[in-house]
Amino acid sequence: MLRDALRQLSAAGDIESHLRYQPHAGRLGEREMMAGHFCRHGFRPTADNLLIVNGAQHGLTVTVMGLLRPGDVVAVDALTYSGFKALAELYHLELIAIPSLADGPDLAALRQICPKKTRPGGLRHADAA
Structure with missing residues (x-):
């Protein structure tokens, strides 16, 4: 999963965007990916219901x-x-x-x-x- 994410990140050619301040809740694409992961385990959040924190x-x-x-x-x-x-x-x-x-x-x-x-x-x- 991490390998695939890193491959997608490098293919996108926008690594510099990851060095800037991010939205307070986290980037929408990452929250959508997390929502999809949770849905596979029976929990059904939407990206709008998730918050990425710094620890x-x-x-x-x-x-x-x-x-x-x-x-x-x-x-x-x-x-x-x-x-x-x-x-x-x-x-x-x-x-x-x-x-x-x-x-x-x-x-x-x-x-x-x-x-x-x-x-x-x-x-x-x-x-x-």
């Missing part, structure tokens, strides 16, 4: 800015990525550590916390396997 921290920052607001509570693993902790502090988010079981977060503990807090937004667990 994990940038992706986390964009997500926090788009979905959360100061004072929101985020349930996290006890061992949480330090970059997210710094981001939470910057955006005045409250992090609450949820205990982990062998197969993921302790959902009973999460259920106890949720009624006390408002605006639940979702659950995402990064599987260590």
Whole structure:
């Protein structure tokens, strides 16, 4: 896949365009290619629903800015990525550590916390396997 992309890039003869600032969401052609890749795996986004970021921290920052607001509570693993902790502090988010079981977060503990807090937004667990 990478080899094909590099071959197409060199054949296009417009390598210089890659040295300029790019659109904030990423180039449309690349987002269309990503949408096609995801569609092969059962997820059906359009290019307009995708955003190309400059690394994990940038992706986390964009997500926090788009979905959360100061004072929101985020349930996290006890061992949480330090970059997210710094981001939470910057955006005045409250992090609450949820205990982990062998197969993921302790959902009973999460259920106890949720009624006390408002605006639940979702659950995402990064599987260590």
